[in-house]
Amino acid sequence: MAGDQVVRNTQSTISTCPDPMMHFLLKNSQQKIAKYVYCTPGSPIWGYGVAKVVDSSHPEYKKGDLVWGLTRWEEYSLITNVPETSFIKIHHTDVPLSHYTGLLGMAGKTAYAAVFEVGRPKKGDKVFVSAASGAVGQLVGQFAKLAGCYVVGTAGSKQKVDLLKNKLGFDEAFNYKEENDLEAALKRYFPEGIDIYFEHVGGKLLDAVLVNMKEHGRIAACGMISQYDLAEPEPLKNLFQIMLKRLHIQGFTHRDYDHIVPNYYEFVLPYIRQGKIVYVEDIVEGLENGPAALVGLFTGRNFGKQVVALAPPQKQP
Amino acid sequence: MAGDQVVRNTQSTISTCPDPMMHFLLKNSQQKIAKYVYCTPGSPIWGYGVAKVVDSSHPEYKKGDLVWGLTRWEEYSLITNVPETSFIKIHHTDVPLSHYTGLLGMAGKTAYAAVFEVGRPKKGDKVFVSAASGAVGQLVGQFAKLAGCYVVGTAGSKQKVDLLKNKLGFDEAFNYKEENDLEAALKRYFPEGIDIYFEHVGGKLLDAVLVNMKEHGRIAACGMISQYDLAEPEPLKNLFQIMLKRLHIQGFTHRDYDHIVPNYYEFVLPYIRQGKIVYVEDIVEGLENGPAALVGLFTGRNFGKQVVALAPPQKQP
Structure with a gap:
């Protein structure tokens, strides 16, 4: 499986984040809207998350790497045909990893x-x-x-x-x-x-x-x-x-803006380190609470960026 | 009257051109929509036309100059405070002057x-x-x-x-x-x-x-x-x-694009001279036919660019 990698979802407290757009895509997934079909009924939903690589045959990713990008609502994901642009390696770990599902994601x-x-x-x-x-x-x-x-x-x-x-x-x-x-x-x-x-x-x-x-x-x-x-x-x-x-x-x-990530990090990391950016996250524990959190976005129940923690740090392998 | 000039409207066959937008502006002129109030009820309507300067104290325009820009629906206009950008001198006269109310305007x-x-x-x-x-x-x-x-x-x-x-x-x-x-x-x-x-x-x-x-x-x-x-x-x-x-x-x-006129002329004049651009004009004679021509735009009566000829060449002073 050249180019494949297996990632353990959420080595940080966070892994998959329900997003408002996802709900729309779920609802319309049978209609093949543009190229944004993030899920197939019956299969795990895709979502932007943080993960640690547990095995990889892809030259750019090796065991132990932290990454953020499109993973699935599951504990371990097998990622094939990684497009370079939608999976980004995490180099800065002096800031909360949860930020990569939002502030840095x-x-x-x-x-x-x-x-x-x-x-x-x-x-x-x-x-x-x-x-x-x-x-x-x-x-x-x-x-x-x-x-x-x-x-x-x-x-x-x-x-x-x-x-x-x-x-x-x-x-x-x-x-x-x-x-x-x-x-x-x-x-x-x-x-x-x-x-x-x-x-x-x-x-x-x-x-x-x-x-x-x-x-x-x-x-x-x-x-x-x-x-x-x-x-x-x-x-x-x-x-x-x-x-x-x-x-x-x-x-x-x-x-449309994957290419600006380096500029963005150069801009934002100093502000984060100086405490000049406030970022509010609304974290629910456990994948079983994900669907309710997703629905809550549409009634305004969340408070800040909604995140689902799949594997809290103490449970990390 | 430093900076003023008097222009004789339409030394060409053409002078003032009714434009769809003008109708909207007329209708709404009491509401002072943005800065596009081209007319005051009871005064002549403004319109983009071609004119010859008959008298001028403005350093950039002298007697005999042909110009295109905002003139009024009248035979002679006194233009005060000419903004440099909305009055453009005509240098190319080997093409029909009527084009400056449309194709070159x-x-x-x-x-x-x-x-x-x-x-x-x-x-x-x-x-x-x-x-x-x-x-x-x-x-x-x-x-x-x-x-x-x-x-x-x-x-x-x-x-x-x-x-x-x-x-x-x-x-x-x-x-x-x-x-x-x-x-x-x-x-x-x-x-x-x-x-x-x-x-x-x-x-x-x-x-x-x-x-x-x-x-x-x-x-x-x-x-x-x-x-x-x-x-x-x-x-x-x-x-x-x-x-x-x-x-x-x-x-x-x-x-928003006054600055592109030189580029535009460089692009379009060769095509006009080679007959590679077709431009259809719908010319009515006489200011008295202007209002009907203007109204006609809204029922699709015109055929191509609607122009009103105020002073046909044979009547030029």
Whole structure:
């Protein structure tokens, strides 16, 4: 089995992380949407996790290596035909390994791409972050603050709003569930309009944002969680704003930005070591609790990046 | 009146050109939409035209200069505070002056920006053009063909579809009014999907396009004519495709691309002189016929770039 490797999932406390997108993919997996079919009904789900190599015939990976990338919801995974780009070796172990399921993994790469590749902020830009306490949103807000922006986030509970304002350093935050008129709420926080919007929600919120964008505003769209679970997508009516305001909208996933990982680590590792980045993880123990944690993402039950610990350190072989 | 100049509108056969956008701006001029208020009720309408300078105290323009840019729907205009960028001197007079209201003016600049700045076509890319027989669309299609693309256009009459296929060199064209299911029509012409879409229409057509875009497709949005005249904009439901296909959408107007005019002329003038660019103009005589021509744009009555000739050559002073 040249090129194959067997990995033990979660030599750290963490291994597989349920992600909102995964739910959408599961639901639609029979339809072969693009190339994102992460699971086959009856087989283990794929997920971004941290693992230790226990056996390998692949020249780039040897026994004992720590890696992060696409593994499966199972204790041991046999990984064949590793694409170089979707399995990344872990070199920095002075930071929690759990970070590689989020802050130093897919979520971090997504947030870095959203801010610096798509948003391209100038100092003083007005930035709005949806799903702001989530895996990506909390980093987007902090990275935009580091770039000198004014940052407002929205989330769905008082606890999350407090987190944004008191722990993550957002300038302002509000609970979208308490706003009857999202357009007016945004006008209140952005009287001069929004320069950059980080889109993880879609639907009504996106429609309200479009009206509040400034000319030449940028929208980095890496998720539309409100739409994944609807039988019919929510209709939007403010698309004309794209033309009127000359907006730039970029849909993307982290997979478009594998090449920026070295730059991202160079940027973020010093901040992590200095304690200047806060990253909230919501860890549940045991694979048996994974499905409930995944479903919880859609009712807002999680608090920060949702992680499932398969093999806590004390149980490591 | 330092910096002022008086221009005689239309020393060529052409002077002021009604444009779809203008109608929208007229309708909404009381609302001060962005900075595009081209008219004040009771005053002459602004429009892109060709004029000869009859008097000037501006250092860059002297008596006899031919110019194109924002003039008014009147025989003589007093232009004050000329912004350097919105008034462009005409140096090439071996091509019809009427072209400066379209092919070598706003429409040409828009089409060039749409194709080469936003669309960035690769040879073999599949390109879809809406409002394809209009001022901008007919050029977008021809420029995309020059870039080696497969080009399909849509328009609203058999006559226009024939023009696209038989005169303008589009690979295929269809009448959107004869299609009950626009999504299926696009699937027929683009079985593998659309790489680049030139958006001048909006509404239902945009919604159908979103579903048919390829991954990493680009949408150059410089008009949404179907929406200008609606009390309520048409709702769209396929926005999720932006994220799923990682689309790049860029709203823009020609005003964002004043700096590319020299490059554009270098590109297009040889093709015009060699007769390799076809440009259809629909010229009505006399300012008194201007309003009807403007309204005609919204019922598809025009055929190519709509122009109003204020002062035919024989009447020039």
